[in-house]
Amino acid sequence: MSQPPRLVVRTLAVTFVTLTRQTLFFSGALRALVSRSWQRWTEVTARHVVFRQCRTVTVAIILSVVFVVLTLDARDRVRAAETEKLRVAAQVFTMVETRRQQDQVAAIATLAENPTLKAALDTYVTESRLLGPRPDPQLRNTVAREAERLAALTAADVLAVIDTQGQVFASGGPLRDRWAPGQRIPLSIITEPTFQDVVALPGGAFRVSGAALALNDDRPIGALVEAVSLDANYAQELSNFSSAGVVIVVNDTVVARTVSEVVARDLAEAGATEAVRMLNGEEYAIGALFSLGPARIYTLSSIDAAARAATRDAMMALGTIAFGAFVLAALGSFWLARTLTDPIDRLAGEMEVMTAAHDLRPTLRPTGTSRELDALTDAFNELMRGLVAAEAESRAAYLGAIRALAAALDARDPYTAGHSERVSALSVLMGRQLEIGDSELDVLRLGGLLHDIGKIGLSDEVLRKPGALTSEEFEQIKRHPALEARILRQVPFLAPHLPIVELHHERPDGRGYPFGLRGEDIPWPARIVHVADAFDAMTSARAYRPARAPAEAVAELRRYSGTQFDSACVEALLTALPLATTAPEPALQELLGRQLV
């Protein structure tokens, strides 16, 4: 059989379902807003039943407004941040670059003091004046080897020696092929002591730092030039440095870029007159990183992309918060449900214990968590108190009636007057000797009182006959336990006493009546009452004989111990007898004072 779900489960389920439905709706609506899909928005909202309620519409409108404001605000911030980032990057780059160029110029000026280069170039110039412009190959090799060595030292792409005509005499470095001997370098300032420029060669654009090679006078004999290729690697380096896109433009032509070709071309055509500009349909923040000769180096970063990222981050944060709130709400509802159900559980547990013990006397403790529950508990306690009192009252009335009945029965025969009370009292004493429980003693007490109630059905002639009974009369007598049982079965409340009244004439040897049960088959209370009944009968006077002395009765009981009487009960009687003679008869009040379930 399936049990109904517990209250806490039901509460949790209700809270959870509500929360989940709301969350799913709002997250769907948010996703629709983020992806700016109106169709999806209407789908989501139409699917949501609650949406038709005005409340949700209001919430959705507020949500949309918040989202739009958030997006616009994020975009503004991103635009400002990107522009500022590029500005700072350009500033830092300018600083670093200025310093680097100083260092580079210093380095190249130092290298220009190289005696081999100077000597070789001067020798070449002097010889070519006399012998024509065909240099000594050995001389050129010497210079080329020296240039190679210096290029390796300075990590330059190219290190070249240029004569006063602007022609390459010899070059070294990884890209020396683009500075082949004899190639004309379009530099107009090579006669300056040091110079910097950008040159566009067929093999690519180069940033050059140079120093004049001069002997001991003011007329330079040529120049030493260190060149850095403005290629994709250089652009990538700058891009890593500024964490933005880089476009290198020389003579209005894009020579290197880290952004798409279209964007780079747009930028080259437009130039960087503004900090923010539309390129290829997207908004870009643009910074001018470097400008020298015909070269312009720009950094740029897409505001749209950054804004998308920022919005996505904000949405992630929002989602995390929503999830956190969801979890918190779930935990909170669980806690709330527990605070509600825990006291109820406790009360139910206590009631269960009371019911199992058939003890209505303990009161339920107040829960202290809610006034409603405490009121309920108080009412229950009051009810139970009334119930207990009523039961005690009705029980007392019942016992009184039974007692009166037993007394009336005993009074039919003057010889048996007080017999039932005595048997009852003696049985209780014997029961105590046999160390049986309190509730059993109560059963014994009442059973002793009721044990002869069946005699109500015997005629006075049989009951009070002074002489010996005929077998027919004895058969009549033997029927009284069955009669008693029949009477008591009418009263469910007396069911525990039934074995005593029905079986108190059974004998251990199986020769008793009405069933002839043997030994252990006879219940304890019945065996006890049997012995007590026999003792009281023997020590009471009868119409046909005087009362016998207790000692005589005891001897008689001993003689038949184990056959007619249960031996343990006889022993108990012997132990209890001294107490019975000294202790007063148990009062009716004491008997009635006990409240039994």
Added chain:
Amino acid sequence: MVIPHAVRRLVPALAALAWMATASPVAQQPAAVVGQVDIGIPITTRRPSTPYPTRAVPSPALAPASERRHVVVYLREARPQPVAPMRVSMLQQNEHFIPRVAAVTVGSEVDFPNDDPIYHNVFSLSRAKNFNLGRYPRGATRSVRFDRPGIVKVFCDIHSHMSATVMVFDHPWFDVPDEDGRFELTGVPPGDQEITAWHERLGDTTALVHVQTGRPVTADFVLPVPEEGR
């Protein structure tokens, strides 16, 4: 000195022709060419600029008083002659070669004494004489013998601003002007001759002279050559 072979052959032929045509013993006598070399622009001497502080060595003195000493006047297209070797000294002083320009005959030896309290080196990458004397201290002298005609640039690999020029001739008709710029080429063969004045930096110029028997011919030079439509 390297001169195109065709020209080298042509000149003696022409000379022989002239000799046969005149057939005059007077005309066969060589004569002197004398003249004056002037420098048309002021020349200052300066250390190459450098971003670093100057070194602890004292600043080199200015160039010798007269740039005229840095000129070599010689007979161009002269036929090689057996010449007597010379011995010339080129002193290293105050991070300068003194003199900066020397003209010698083939087979001559040039001494390079070091007069500075520092090491110097003497080397050359020139075709006519490629050598490296290594580094040596004050008081030491090393020498080089020049066996081929031509122009030899001499440097110090410690002090890259130091340079000097040695011109080696396979004939005797050359001279370095004195402080005043005067020079004299003696015993120049008669006839039309090309006289060149060569300055190590200011370029060179050539004058055509007609050498006649027994009479000194005058040739004056101004360097650098004034620029015309260049």
